[in-house]
Amino acid sequence: MRIAVVYTSTTGFTQKYAMWIAEALEAECYKLKDMKNDDFEKYDFFVYGGSLHAIGINGLKEFKERIKELKNTKWTVFAVGATPVKDDVVPLLIKENLTLEERENIKLFYFRGGFDYDALKIKDKIMMKLLKLKIKMKPEKDRTPDEKGMINVYDQRTDFSQKKSIDGIVAYIRSL
Ligand SMILES: Cc1cc2nc3c(=O)[nH]c(=O)nc-3n(C[C@H](O)[C@H](O)[C@H](O)COP(=O)(O)O)c2cc1C
Numbered sequence: 001m002r003i004a005v006v007y008t009s010t011t012g013f014t015q016k017y018a019m020w021i022a023e024a025l026e027a028e029c030y031k032l033k034d035m036k037n038d039d040f041e042k043y044d045f046f047v048y049g050g051s052l053h054a055i056g057i058n059g060l061k062e063f064k065e066r067i068k069e070l071k072n073t074k075w076t077v078f079a080v081g082a083t084p085v086k087d088d089v090v091p092l093l094i095k096e097n098l099t100l101e102e103r104e105n106i107k108l109f110y111f112r113g114g115f116d117y118d119a120l121k122i123k124d125k126i127m128m129k130l131l132k133l134k135i136k137m138k139p140e141k142d143r144t145p146d147e148k149g150m151i152n153v154y155d156q157r158t159d160f161s162q163k164k165s166i167d168g169i170v171a172y173i174r175s176l
Pocket residue numbers: 008009010011012013014015050051052053054055056080081082083112113114115116120124125127128
């Protein structure tokens with residue numbers, strides 16, 4: 001199986017996971033935006049990774065668009081976010097990011113990345129400031145654990161990424 005790991009990352013966390021997975025599978029690793037149409041033709045299996053922005057997986061729509069004409073191509077997807085890994089995260093991400101048909105045969109994995117405010121683009125910095133303000137306006141007792149966590153990590157660079165998190169996705173791809 002000719003495998004490529006393709007990713008979209010804004011501050012480097014998804015890139016780190018993509019490189020770990022590519023290394024473990026001895027696969028090529030590409031940034032989605034650097035991939036030429038000819039590059040897609042060389043592979044029959046793709047691992048797509050993108051970071052979470054308001055529950056959506058960055059770049060996934062574009063990735064799907066770019067592989068839709070390819071024949072006999074299979075893929076799996078991973079998302080990287082700041083939220084801790086919990087049982088309800090993957091079902092929610094599947095619901096928000098995969099069509100009913102895709103849910104039948106595409107597996108989705110979630111890994112915890114981190115947060116790096118200083119490395120964000122201006123648009124994302126503004127969004128995060130607004131989000132923080134919105135959370136701060138809520139009485140403390142009404143804030144969800146995720147919201148409390150966000151307020152805590154917002155100001156400093158945090159990195160929760162762990163190489164061993166990729167074991168599941170690597171084992172899954174090797175089993176195909
Ligand atoms: C505008 C914005 C929205 C975000 N939304 C989510 C989210 O819904 N869930 C989550 O877990 N993390 C969210 N994050 C955090 C990023 O997904 C997280 O920092 C991730 O590790 C970034 O990976 P990257 O550096 O590869 O882009 C958000 C970050 C930004 C800037």
